[in-house]
Amino acid sequence: xxxxxxxxxxxxxxxxxxxxxxxxxxxxxxxxxxxxxxxxxxxxxxxxxxxxxxxxxxxxxxxxxxxxxxxxxxxxxxxxxxxxxxxxxxxxxxxxxxxxxxxxxxxxxxxxxxxxxxxxxxxxxxxxxxxxxxxxxxxxxxxxxxxxxxxxxxxxxxxxxxxxxxxxxxxxxxxxxxxxxxxxxxxxxxxxxxxxxxxxxxxxxxxxxxxxxxxxxxxxxxxxxxxxxxxxxxxxxxxxxxxxxxxxxx
Numbered sequence: 043x044x045x046x047x048x049x050x051x052x053x054x055x056x057x058x059x060x061x062x063x064x065x066x067x068x069x070x071x072x073x074x075x076x077x078x079x080x081x082x083x084x085x086x087x088x089x090x091x092x093x094x095x096x097x098x099x100x101x102x103x104x105x106x107x108x109x110x111x112x113x114x115x116x117x118x119x120x121x122x123x124x125x126x127x128x129x130x131x132x133x134x135x136x137x138x139x140x141x142x143x144x145x146x147x148x149x150x151x152x153x154x155x156x157x158x159x160x161x162x163x164x165x166x167x168x169x170x171x172x173x174x175x176x177x178x179x180x181x182x183x184x185x186x187x188x189x190x191x192x193x194x195x196x197x198x199x200x201x202x203x204x205x206x207x208x209x210x211x212x213x214x215x216x217x218x219x220x221x222x223x224x225x226x227x228x229x230x231x232x233x234x235x236x237x238x239x240x241x242x243x244x245x246x247x248x249x250x251x252x253x254x255x256x257x258x259x260x261x262x263x264x265x266x267x268x269x270x271x272x273x274x275x276x277x278x279x280x281x282x283x284x285x286x287x288x289x290x291x292x
Contacts, residue, residue, distance in 0.1 A: 066216045067096045068253040070187075070230060074106055077235060078243030091246060094256050095230070098218040101261045106236075106246050107223060117263060118223050122156040126267050132282070141285040145270070145278045152269045162226035172203045177227065186232040187248040189213050194227060210234040216251070 072091040076082040091104030100118040108116065112127040130149035137143075169176045175198035182193040191211035198206050210224075210231050217230035224231055232248040270278065 064215060064217060064219065065097055066253070067256050068216075068251060069094050069255055070216065070232070070248055071250040071252070072104075072106075072246045073249050074244060074246045076242070077245040078238065078241050080241035082238065082242050082244065084244070093217075093230070094260050095217050096256055096261065099261055100217060100221075100223060102223075106244070115264065116223060117261060118218065118221075120218060121159060121220065121222060122154065123222050124263065125153045126263060127151050127153050129282070136282070136285050136289075139289065141281075143278060143281050145274065145281075147268045150267045151275075152263070152267045153275070157222060159220060162220055165226050168197075170197075170199055170203065170205070172199055172201045174199055175225075179228070184211065186211055187251050189216070189232060189248070189251050191232045192229075196225070206237070208235065208237070 070093045072093075074084055074089050074091055076084055088105060091102070091106045093100050093102045093104070093107065098118075098120040101115070103115045105113070108125075110125065110127060112129055112132075113125050114128050115126045117124040128150050133143065133149040165177050166179065167176060175196055178195040178197060180193040180195065183190050184193075185191070191213055194210045194212050196208040196210060198208065200206060210227070211233040212227055212229040212231050214229035219228060221227050221229060231246075233245065235243050235245040237243050
């Protein structure tokens with residue numbers, strides 16, 4: 043009898059976990075503004091942004107969300123992030139300076155990384171070590187684009203141990219449960235201010251949350267990108283770094 047109860051409990055637990063998963067499908071649209079003490083010119087094409095969402099999957103072509111200046115689009119599938127990156131201009135320039143690479147392509151590459159969920163287990167533990175960060179989730183809320191957003195503070199410490207807090211308002215009803223596009227936060231950012239140095243800052247704020255207007259085809263990567271092995275990517279990265287260092291020394 044105990045075994046039957048144990049099985050039943052496991053089934054109920056699994057069902058409750060599945061029901062707790064975010065099932066939102068739609069598009070989150072943002073406006074991007076200069077909000078620092080020193081004004082910045084935001085190009086017209088960068089003044090708006092959007093992320094397409096389907097449960098734990100996300101897709102964006104908006105540069106405000108890229109961590110690499112070479113990225114052209116990003117696809118998130120639960121704990122796997124795939125970036126379409128274009129090193130074409132950099133490779134072309136270096137080749138014109140006489141640099142040679144094992145990789146002979148044009149530089150449009152697929153970069154894929156998968157992480158483990160337990161890698162984010164410590165993100166809520168206070169960590170003030172230089173170069174480290176942690177998240178402070180609060181009970182404060184406000185409405186953004188018709189959605190209840192919760193206040194989150196990222197405490198990030200520089201090499202001198204000084205805290206540089208970033209305030210973010212997120213929805214835990216939209217997007218992945220562990221959002222690896224945004225350093226593992228529990229939800230989707232609806233508003234965030236990014237410091238750009240020298241008194242400059244950029245704030246992106248959700249202006250509209252459109253439910254349902256996405257389909258599977260919206261999450262397909264574009265054609266024309268090369269997929270390299272991990273070894274080939276490592277070799278290319280090493281060679282790029284070496285060639286750039288040589289140019290700096292000249």
